[in-house]
Amino acid sequence: MNEMKKINLIVNDKTYQLEVDIRESLLDVLRNRLHFTGVKEGCSVGECGACTVLIDGVPTSSCIYLAVFADGKKIRTIEGLEKDGKLSKVQQNFIDEGAIQCGFCTPGIVMTTTALVESGNKFTDEEIKREISGHFCRCTGYQKIFDAVKKSLDDK
Amino acid sequence: MGFKIIGSSVNRLDAVSKVTGKAKYTNDFFEREMLCGKVLRSPYAHAVIKAIDVSEAKALPGVIAVFTSQDLPKLKYATAGHPWSIDPKHRDIEDRMILTDKARYVGDSVAAVVAQDEIIAKEALKLIKVDYEVLPHVLDPEKALEKGAPIIHEERPNNIVNDFGNEYGDYEKDFMNAQHIMEGVYDTSIVQHCHIETQTAYAYIDTDDRIVIVSSTQIPHIARRVVGQALGLSWGKIRVIKPHIGGGFGNKQEVIIEPLVAAMTIFSHGLPVRYTMTREECFISSRTRHAIKFSLKTALTKDNKLQAIHVLGISNTGSYASHGHSIIMSATSKFRPLYNFKSFKIEPKTVYTNLPAAGAMRAYGVPQMIFALESHIDDICRKLDLDPIEFRKQNLVSVGHEDPISHVVVRSIGLSECIDKGKELIKWEQKRANYKEQTGDKRRGLGMACFSYFSGTHPVSLEVAGARIILNQDGSVQLQVGATEIGQGADTAFAQMVAEVLGISIDMVHVISTQDTDITPFDTGAYASRQTYITGAAVKKAALEVKNKILTIASRKIGLQIDALDINDATIIEKKLGKEICSLGEIAMEAFYDRTHSHPITSDTSVNIRTNAIAYGVTFVEVEVDMKTGVIEVIEIYNVHDSGTIINHKAALGQVHGGVSMGLGYALSEKLMFDEKTGRPLNNNLLDYKLQTIMDTPKIGVDFVETYEETGSFGQKSLGENPTISPAPAVRNAVLDATGVSFNKLPLNPQTVFEKFKTEGLL
Ligand code: FES
Ligand code: FES
Numbered sequence: 001m002n003e004m005k006k007i008n009l010i011v012n013d014k015t016y017q018l019e020v021d022i023r024e025s026l027l028d029v030l031r032n033r034l035h036f037t038g039v040k041e042g043c044s045v046g047e048c049g050a051c052t053v054l055i056d057g058v059p060t061s062s063c064i065y066l067a068v069f070a071d072g073k074k075i076r077t078i079e080g081l082e083k084d085g086k087l088s089k090v091q092q093n094f095i096d097e098g099a100i101q102c103g104f105c106t107p108g109i110v111m112t113t114t115a116l117v118e119s120g121n122k123f124t125d126e127e128i129k130r131e132i133s134g135h136f137c138r139c140t141g142y143q144k145i146f147d148a149v150k151k152s153l154d155d156k
Numbered sequence: 157m158g159f160k161i162i163g164s165s166v167n168r169l170d171a172v173s174k175v176t177g178k179a180k181y182t183n184d185f186f187e188r189e190m191l192c193g194k195v196l197r198s199p200y201a202h203a204v205i206k207a208i209d210v211s212e213a214k215a216l217p218g219v220i221a222v223f224t225s226q227d228l229p230k231l232k233y234a235t236a237g238h239p240w241s242i243d244p245k246h247r248d249i250e251d252r253m254i255l256t257d258k259a260r261y262v263g264d265s266v267a268a269v270v271a272q273d274e275i276i277a278k279e280a281l282k283l284i285k286v287d288y289e290v291l292p293h294v295l296d297p298e299k300a301l302e303k304g305a306p307i308i309h310e311e312r313p314n315n316i317v318n319d320f321g322n323e324y325g326d327y328e329k330d331f332m333n334a335q336h337i338m339e340g341v342y343d344t345s346i347v348q349h350c351h352i353e354t355q356t357a358y359a360y361i362d363t364d365d366r367i368v369i370v371s372s373t374q375i376p377h378i379a380r381r382v383v384g385q386a387l388g389l390s391w392g393k394i395r396v397i398k399p400h401i402g403g404g405f406g407n408k409q410e411v412i413i414e415p416l417v418a419a420m421t422i423f424s425h426g427l428p429v430r431y432t433m434t435r436e437e438c439f440i441s442s443r444t445r446h447a448i449k450f451s452l453k454t455a456l457t458k459d460n461k462l463q464a465i466h467v468l469g470i471s472n473t474g475s476y477a478s479h480g481h482s483i484i485m486s487a488t489s490k491f492r493p494l495y496n497f498k499s500f501k502i503e504p505k506t507v508y509t510n511l512p513a514a515g516a517m518r519a520y521g522v523p524q525m526i527f528a529l530e531s532h533i534d535d536i537c538r539k540l541d542l543d544p545i546e547f548r549k550q551n552l553v554s555v556g557h558e559d560p561i562s563h564v565v566v567r568s569i570g571l572s573e574c575i576d577k578g579k580e581l582i583k584w585e586q587k588r589a590n591y592k593e594q595t596g597d598k599r600r601g602l603g604m605a606c607f608s609y610f611s612g613t614h615p616v617s618l619e620v621a622g623a624r625i626i627l628n629q630d631g632s633v634q635l636q637v638g639a640t641e642i643g644q645g646a647d648t649a650f651a652q653m654v655a656e657v658l659g660i661s662i663d664m665v666h667v668i669s670t671q672d673t674d675i676t677p678f679d680t681g682a683y684a685s686r687q688t689y690i691t692g693a694a695v696k697k698a699a700l701e702v703k704n705k706i707l708t709i710a711s712r713k714i715g716l717q718i719d720a721l722d723i724n725d726a727t728i729i730e731k732k733l734g735k736e737i738c739s740l741g742e743i744a745m746e747a748f749y750d751r752t753h754s755h756p757i758t759s760d761t762s763v764n765i766r767t768n769a770i771a772y773g774v775t776f777v778e779v780e781v782d783m784k785t786g787v788i789e790v791i792e793i794y795n796v797h798d799s800g801t802i803i804n805h806k807a808a809l810g811q812v813h814g815g816v817s818m819g820l821g822y823a824l825s826e827k828l829m830f831d832e833k834t835g836r837p838l839n840n841n842l843l844d845y846k847l848q849t850i851m852d853t854p855k856i857g858v859d860f861v862e863t864y865e866e867t868g869s870f871g872q873k874s875l876g877e878n879p880t881i882s883p884a885p886a887v888r889n890a891v892l893d894a895t896g897v898s899f900n901k902l903p904l905n906p907q908t909v910f911e912k913f914k915t916e917g918l919l
């Protein structure tokens with residue numbers, strides 16, 4: 001029943017070889033096995049967006065993505081955004097705009113925003129909202145989150 | 157007031173750690189061989205547990221422990237996060253055990269399992285056999301009050317948790333002499349906090365035989381006490397640690413899972429056990445907001461002054477008392493310093509039903525009361541053809557107003573200015589005129605609603621707060637408080653206070669954000685919007701003590717009197733001349749290392765605050781109602797607050813945004829639903845429970861009127877919960893303005909609106 005499988009996960013540019021239970025979610029493997037605890041769990045059924053990571057550049061809810069599917073794929077988490085001790089622009093904007101309160105939704109939203117910025121596309125205000133709408137935040141009323149995302153897209 | 161750092165928008169101290177994923181929350185700590193705890197929950201709303209067979213579950217490989225109420229001490233305890241009361245008459249109702257022997261709602265905790273991992277724990281749950289004798293259940297509090305209703309707790313056969321109220325003045329006479337008597341019934345629904353991190357904790361027994369619990373709690377010191385009470389253990393045997401928490405909103409002002417997780421480790425020989433609620437469990441087995449139905453009756457004089465009010469309230473507390481009657485008592489006290497009623501009679505009832513237990517939620521009963529009151533005020537104005545703003549203004553209390561029951565005094569009130577600002581921002585006059593006599597499919601309207609709120613719980617509860625400051629060799633300090641940072645930004649506000657008093661920069665204040673009951677000063681925690689007001693007083697006192705000690709050394713060194721000296725930019729100065737004398741660091745070094753006088757500088761102090769400060773505010777809103785679909789769109793919304801001195805504008809803005817968003821959810825979409833026949837929850841997940849997303853949330857305008865509150869350590873009053881209070885009645889009043897239809901039950905979701913339009917013949 002609990003079949004194990006060997007996989008390679010490339011997380012923030014580093015390769016990890018692991019043997020995982022085929023039923024394990026990517027979220028569980030990232031958090032419990034590799035201790036990427038910046039990836040948060042708010043519902044584990046794909047509703048809240050807290051567990052969002054980038055898989056080959058695409059924002060994905062890691063709680064409903066099996067670890068075995070991620071074999072050989074490039075995964076980016078919040079822990080990988082800081083470069084040479086410097087925060088990414090998106091991170092800095094979230095701080096400066098006051099978009100962080102309890103911070104539990106923050107890593108997921110920052111990852112989605114990072115993907116939007118890196119896509120190089122332009123977004124209207126409505127489109128920004130649509131892109132972020134998969135993330136719940138109960139603290140901020142989304143006002144400052146919206147501002148931080150917009151600023152990140154503007155300052156490219 | 158000439159503050160330097162108070163009032164500035166410094167960034168949150170924990171922002172970097174949160175935006176990099178380094179901030180550690182309860183589930184980010186790992187212990188070797190951490191076990192997983194799970195709970196078997198009742199499928200019935202009301203049932204006696206006749207027998208439980210756990211043998212098969214216990215036999216499953218990988219299962220460490222299975223236990224039921226039979227295995228636990230028969231101790232009933234109260235879970236509400238209130239300070240302990242030495243007076244037994246003032247205690248919360250003790251009606252709960254860690255695991256129950258009778259199911260009182262769908263989801264009640266029947267048995268617990270500890271296993272090597274989650275998959276095994278879930279398997280084990282399926283192997284537990286429970287023999288239930290299903291009893292009739294009751295969900296509606298009015299039905300629960302009827303004769304012959306199912307009895308939920310034997311100790312209270314009439315299902316009434318409590319029904320004491322208040323009365324003042326010659327209420328009968330005021331009604332007899334009234335020019336107008338107005339009546340209305342206003343009802344709210346059950347909603348939930350939906351903090352994104354669910355309830356979670358882990359526990360182990362350390363080598364000193366003490367139980368250590370790491371928990372996502374707003375109230376670590378209270379949690380320690382309640383765990384002791386629930387398990388019959390000496391309180392000092394328990395240690396509670398609170399790391400970063402992913403939101404609370406009152407739901408973590410209650411000791412819900414800590415006793416259970418402590419029991420789990422006890423049954424597992426002290427090995428570490430983690431128990432995290434699933435989102436579905438969190439919706440029904442943590443707490444909810446009380447649905448309260450208020451019937452209001454008011455007496456008006458012939459010059460349209462509010463004279464007397466009669467408040468009848470029925471509060472549905474669900475299956476356990478939790479915060480119990482305190483919620484409706486808070487609701488019916490905190491509205492009183494708003495309008496100048498000469499007399500009142502308040503008759504509240506808190507009633508058990510077979511629903512999830514309701515508890516504390518942001519603004520503690522007041523959103524329910526203000527929904528009723530402010531809707532009622534608009535109904536009065538409509539009926540008597542009065543201007544709703546002028547009418548409110550004419551009836552506001554003024555400085556010096558003293559509540560006849562609580563004796564809380566209004567020492568500052570900027571509500572009238574708040575109203576003026578809001579009116580201006582939304583262009584009230586112009587738009588109200590434009591929106592008269594609409595007939596189209598889309599109709600616009602304007603509404604507003606005011607509120608009053610307290611800062612902390614005095615005089616109902618103890619308001620003790622502790623703070624500790626340690627001066628380092630370089631003049632920087634560590635600050636420790638027992639009140640918790642839960643996302644609201646309290647730590648940053650405290651750091652600003654210390655920096656202000658000590659004349660140092662904010663980056664010289666290191667706040668120890670983690671609370672640990674072994675080492676953290678005593679403080680009852682984060683609730684009642686008490687932190688800046690109550691804990692802020694302790695922080696100021698501690699900082700002044702440190703400052704005094706610093707200047708004592710400086711005075712000894714320099715020869716000038718202490719009060720001739722001050723600290724500015726981490727430098728000791730002669731006040732009068734503004735002359736720099738030496739660095740703060742030099743004084744600190746002497747304090748540490750002087751061979752004769754060495755005495756490192758610290759302060760460890762507390763305050764017991766016996767005042768309260770009334771904060772005020774108003775919501776102005778413009779809506780567009782789609783008459784065909786019942787969809788209400790918020791076009792513009794403004795909240796204007798009088799919270800005294802604003803300690804940090806950026807953080808304050810964030811509090812208002814979040815509170816208004818929660819208030820809009822309350823107004824328009826949120827409602828936890830249950831099947832009448834079975835009592836089962838119908839939407840206990842984030843897909844079906846309509847939480848506000850970024851798409852639903854309009855731009856939220858915010859402004860402040862900064863009065864100076866003499867009793868606040870820096871002139872401040874409460875703010876955290878306040879913004880949640882008035883959006884719902886403002887929206888309701890705007891819909892009334894747009895359509896002429898009064899909605900007296902929340903939420904105004906499309907279905908309700910559509911159905912009501914139909915019955916009113918508008919469709
Ligand atoms: S935890 Fe993955 S979406 Fe909520
Ligand atoms: S900051 Fe708390 S949920 Fe978004």
